[in-house]
Amino acid sequence: xxRLYLPQDAAALALGADQVLHVLQSxxxxxxxxxxxxxxxxxGAVWLEPLLEVETPSGRIGYGPVQPADVxxxxxxxxxxxxxxxxxxxxxxxxxxFAGQTRLTFARCGLIDPLSVEAxxxxxxxxxxxxxxxxxxxxxxxxxxxxxLRGRGGAGFPTGIKWNTVMLAQADRKYVVCNAxxxxxxxxADRILMEGDPLCLVEGMTIxxxxxxATYGYIYIRSEYPHAxxxxxxxxxxxxxxxxxxxxxxxxxxxxxxxxxxxxGAYICGEETSLLDSLEGKRGEVxxxxxxxxxxxLFGRPTAVNNVISLASVPWIMAxxxxxxxxxxxxxxxxxxxxxxxGNVTRGGLIEVPFGITIRELVEDWGQGTRTERxxxxxxxxxxxxxxxxxxxxxxxxxxxxxARAGGLLGHGGVVVFxxxxxxxxxxxxxxxxxxxxxxxxxxxxxxxxxxxMEVVDRITAGIDTEKNFALLDDLCELMTDASLCxxxxxxxxxxxxxxxxxxxxxxxxxLPLAAE
Amino acid sequence: xxGSGAPAGDTREGLRVTQLMAxxxxxxxxxxxxxxWDPVRGAEIIGAQAHRDGAALPILHDLQAAFGYVPxxxxxxxxxxxxxxxxxVHGVVSFYHDFHSELPGRRVLKIxxxxxxxxxxxxxxxxxxxxxxxxxxxxxxxxxxxxxxxTFCLxxxxxxxxxxxxxxxxxxxxxxxxxxxxxxxxxx
Numbered sequence: 044x045x046r047l048y049l050p051q052d053a054a055a056l057a058l059g060a061d062q063v064l065h066v067l068q069s070x071x072x073x074x075x076x077x078x079x080x081x082x083x084x085x086x087g088a089v090w091l092e093p094l095l096e097v098e099t100p101s102g103r104i105g106y107g108p109v110q111p112a113d114v115x116x117x118x119x120x121x122x123x124x125x126x127x128x129x130x131x132x133x134x135x136x137x138x139x140x141f142a143g144q145t146r147l148t149f150a151r152c153g154l155i156d157p158l159s160v161e162a163x164x165x166x167x168x169x170x171x172x173x174x175x176x177x178x179x180x181x182x183x184x185x186x187x188x189x190x191x192l193r194g195r196g197g198a199g200f201p202t203g204i205k206w207n208t209v210m211l212a213q214a215d216r217k218y219v220v221c222n223a224x225x226x227x228x229x230x231x232a233d234r235i236l237m238e239g240d241p242l243c244l245v246e247g248m249t250i251x252x253x254x255x256x257a258t259y260g261y262i263y264i265r266s267e268y269p270h271a272x273x274x275x276x277x278x279x280x281x282x283x284x285x286x287x288x289x290x291x292x293x294x295x296x297x298x299x300x301x302x303x304x305x306x307x308g309a310y311i312c313g314e315e316t317s318l319l320d321s322l323e324g325k326r327g328e329v330x331x332x333x334x335x336x337x338x339x340x341l342f343g344r345p346t347a348v349n350n351v352i353s354l355a356s357v358p359w360i361m362a363x364x365x366x367x368x369x370x371x372x373x374x375x376x377x378x379x380x381x382x383x384x385x386g387n388v389t390r391g392g393l394i395e396v397p398f399g400i401t402i403r404e405l406v407e408d409w410g411q412g413t414r415t416e417r418x419x420x421x422x423x424x425x426x427x428x429x430x431x432x433x434x435x436x437x438x439x440x441x442x443x444x445x446x447a448r449a450g451g452l453l454g455h456g457g458v459v460v461f462x463x464x465x466x467x468x469x470x471x472x473x474x475x476x477x478x479x480x481x482x483x484x485x486x487x488x489x490x491x492x493x494x495x496x497m498e499v500v501d502r503i504t505a506g507i508d509t510e511k512n513f514a515l516l517d518d519l520c521e522l523m524t525d526a527s528l529c530x531x532x533x534x535x536x537x538x539x540x541x542x543x544x545x546x547x548x549x550x551x552x553x554x555l556p557l558a559a560e
Numbered sequence: 561x562x563g564s565g566a567p568a569g570d571t572r573e574g575l576r577v578t579q580l581m582a583x584x585x586x587x588x589x590x591x592x593x594x595x596x597w598d599p600v601r602g603a604e605i606i607g608a609q610a611h612r613d614g615a616a617l618p619i620l621h622d623l624q625a626a627f628g629y630v631p632x633x634x635x636x637x638x639x640x641x642x643x644x645x646x647x648x649v650h651g652v653v654s655f656y657h658d659f660h661s662e663l664p665g666r667r668v669l670k671i672x673x674x675x676x677x678x679x680x681x682x683x684x685x686x687x688x689x690x691x692x693x694x695x696x697x698x699x700x701x702x703x704x705x706x707x708x709x710x711t712f713c714l715x716x717x718x719x720x721x722x723x724x725x726x727x728x729x730x731x732x733x734x735x736x737x738x739x740x741x742x743x744x745x746x747x748x
Contacts, residue, residue: 054716057731062583089718111583228674231715266621266658267670267714269727304614305621307656310712324616324642326655342613384718386679391718414680423675427712459676459717470675477674477712483655 044077045123048096048103050153052085052238053270054231059110060093066114067095074118084239086153087393088140089385091132094153099125105135140390140409145371147379148356149395152239158277160285163242169287171361175250176295180210183254187357189365191377195232196222196313196350197425197454197530199376199443202357205347208337209255212345217257219248220322220341220348223264223271224306224313227426229457232381233351235393237264237271240355241278242287245301247354249292250361252299255347260301263318266308275303310481314529315348317483328483329529350455352381373399376442386423386459387413396441403437405458417462421546423470425454427477428534430541431467450541452534467546472500474538482531489532492523496539503550513550516543581730581737585744588728591666594628601626602634610641616652620659629660657709665700665707667745670724671733674713682721682733686710689738706745 047067050060064080071078085092094107095117104125106117113130120128132138146152155162163169175183188203209217221244225233237244248260264272279301282288290298304322306312312321316330319341340346356378360368369377376398385391388410402422406412413419421431430451432439439449446453475496482489496519502512520536527533543550595601605626609619619638623630630653639649653659671686690708693701700707716722719731725741 053714053729054719054731057584057716057722057729058719059580059583062580062587065587092719110580112579225715226713228672228713229676229717230713231717234715267711267724269724270729304617306658307617307620308658308711309656321617322614324614324652325648326651328655386676386717386720388718393718427675457676457717459679461679465679470678473675473678481712 044079046079046081046098048081048083048098050085050092050094051082051270052092052235053268054089054235055085055092055094056270058089058092058108062111063093063095063109063114066111070114070118076123081156083155084152084157085235085393086135086141087149087235087395088390089392090390091140091392094132094135095122096135097123097125101125102134102136105132105138106130107132143409144395145379145397146395147359147368147371148243148352148381149236149240149393150359151243152235155240157239157241157274158281160242160281160287163240167362168242168358169246169293171358172246172250172253172287173293174361175253176293176297180254180256183250183361184210186361186365187254190356190360190368191365191372191375192353192356192360192368193376193443194350195352195356195381195455196315197227197452199453202349202353205337205349206251206255208335209257209345209347212338214344216259216342216344217255218341218344218346219251219255219257219260219301220319220346221248221260221262221351221354222313222315222318222348223262223268223275223351224318225268225351225455226265226310226313227428227455227457229385229423229426229459230383230455231385232383232393232456234268234271236351236355237268238274241275242282243355243358244275244351245278245282245288247357248301249288249299250357251347251349251354253297255345257347258298258300260299261322261341262301262303263306263312263322264303265306265312272303272305279303309483310477311483311531314531316529318348319346326483328485329531331528352455371397373397373440373442374444376444380441380453380456382441383455383457384410384460385457387415387462388460389414398442399440401438401440402432402458405441406437406460410460413460413462415462415464417464419460420463420465421461421467423459423461423538424457425452426457427474428452428530428537429454429457430537431470431545432541433545436545450537450544452537467542467549468500468504469549471539471542471550472497472504474535475500478531478535486526486528486532488523488526489528489535492519492527492532493535495519496523496535500539506551509551581733582740584728584730585737585741588725588744591745592625592726594663595626597627597631597633599633599637602631602637606634606637606641615642616644616649617656620653620656624659627663629663632661666705667726668707668709669741669745670709670711670714672712672714672716672720672722673710676713676717677721680720685721685733685735685738688735689742692739693742701742701746703746706742
């Protein structure tokens with residue numbers, strides 16, 4: 044019997060993975076072949092999906108992108124023996140697109156059946172939790188501090204310090220909340236992890252629970268991710284059955300359990316306090332801080348709110364030591380970053396690399412330029428609130444501080460490529476429009492500012508009183524930045540200001556000399 | 561070329577993509593069966609979740625899964641069960657884009673309007689579809705088969721432009737594929 048691996052990640056499904064499966068099954072029946080087909084997550088090379096892999100004596104051999112019509116010819120060519128074919132990429136690990144990566148958090152993604160506890164443990168799963176139970180809360184938090192791990196949701200706050208605050212807070216009940224409301228456009232790392240290695244998130248949250256003294260956790264997943272929701276629920280059930288969630292985890296006497304809650308299509312619920320209100324069953328409106336959620340969070344209790352990738356990085360850190368993680372990266376951005384390369388790019392997907400890689404390496408080496416084969420013009424990094432960078436800034440390294448200096452933000456690591464047909468005045472208007480649609484409405488700078496911003500850009504592009512309106516736009520951006528209650532209103536000017544600064548021609552604005560940094 | 565939606569100079573890929581959407585659309589699962597609003601059934605759904613902490617969203621999701629929308633009449637029942645005012649419940653229902661206050665089409669097509677999809681012509685593809693169907697964002701085709709909604713990111717940014725038909729993800733959508741989808745949706 045030959046063993047095959049075929050992803051069922053949402054992107055692979057959207058690219059026809061199930062249709063490939065159906066043809067594979069009917070061809071196998073017709074030819075009298077017995078196949079074992081294991082459905083995995085994706086390795087992240089979306090451009091190669093569906094990536095069909097066959098197990099051979101010399102390891103796995105990959106074929107992609109496979110379409111249903113290719114299956115018969117692949118079988119004829121000797122797919123089951125790993126024979127050569129135009130779609131054959133050889134051993135995926137040896138393929139340059141994967142070989143150049145540093146897979147720590149995503150080491151198992153695309154390799155294993157996401158719901159198999161046995162496969163997870165065979166690949167190093169639960170080594171991290173075992174070590175955390177051995178070290179106890181203080182030792183675990185010290186290890187996370189040593190790793191230099193910063194929140195991967197966008198704000199970049201040190202995870203160990205946040206956990207320490209929750210650990211020290213006194214309360215009858217504490218919570219761990221996973222922010223899986225991956226609303227930033229251009230990002231999909233959380234989705235890929237939850238669909239490909241959900242037990243890694245379960246383990247990470249359990250370690251967080253042990254560290255901060257919480258016995259219950261929630262994973263708040265956006266409703267746009269039906270596949271991630273199903274896989275996460277399946278993984279929680281499997282972990283519970285294996286005694287990895289519940290009253291006595293790994294025989295330690297520690298209790299931890301968790302559940303999935305589903306969002307309802309509100310971008311703002313990715314903001315942590317708004318997410319907490321939504322979990323409490325309210326409108327997802329932002330709370331004023333302080334109090335910090337670490338002191339007074341979900342249902343008024345101390346709560347560790349962390350992004351999916353932050354939590355999923357912890358099992359590796361605990362298993363291999365904080366220092367081993369901190370050995371990757373640069374400056375104060377340590378460890379690896381899950382870059383999500385998308386938009387108008389030839390080879391898009393998830394790329395896990397140490398911090399410090401340049402935008403150019405991502406766009407040109409991994410991405411191989413634009414999908415339309417037209418000249419590159421701009422890249423937006425960090426979601427809808429991130430800056431647009433021109434070709435001149437492509438050598439900026441991916442690290443929190445370098446991005447802040449360049450007037451941008453890393454955010455959740457999304458990189459969206461545009462060719463020369465993009466009009467940055469249109470993109471600037473869209474930034475305001477998006478904010479107007481998704482603002483929670485609690486503070487005036489965001490609620491009203493976004494609408495006014497749209498109107499001002501419209502007047503500028505229509506050529507009405509342009510100088511007066513440019514001044515108004517600058518003033519409005521400054522006001523939203525300084526006076527908004529949360530990052531949504533506060534960062535909406537980032538894409539706008541970067542578009543004005545780097546692409547003035549699109550606004551018919553005379554290029555201003557770049558201000559000294 | 562901005563917005564034409566056709567990757568230039570790669571007809572082979574274009575051809576494969578059209579066949580791809582066709583094969584996925586031909587395989588669509590049946591549209592979900594919906595119940596007609598019934599207060600007794602509504603009370604049962606609300607009662608099953610009311611004991612949970614922060615029960616409002618789970619209840620609203622379950623009501624919408626059963627009836628296709630959140631009937632106005634259910635708001636007072638939720639308020640009663642969760643010890644909230646009707647205004648508070650209505651505030652929650654109306655805050656979230658997902659909850660329909662009226663029955664949508666048999667299927668809901670969410671088309672991504674965000675940046676990665678914009679970069680490969682998603683906006684123009686969506687606008688041409690709306691124009692062809694003679695509907696606006698959020699509206700339903702006259703035969704009641706399909707509601708078209710905007711969404712901002714489906715996490716399919718490396719295979720954009722993307723859409724989600726009920727729970728079926730679609731990548732590299734194009735005019736021909738969508739036309740086929742509309743036809744298929746009208747039949748079943």
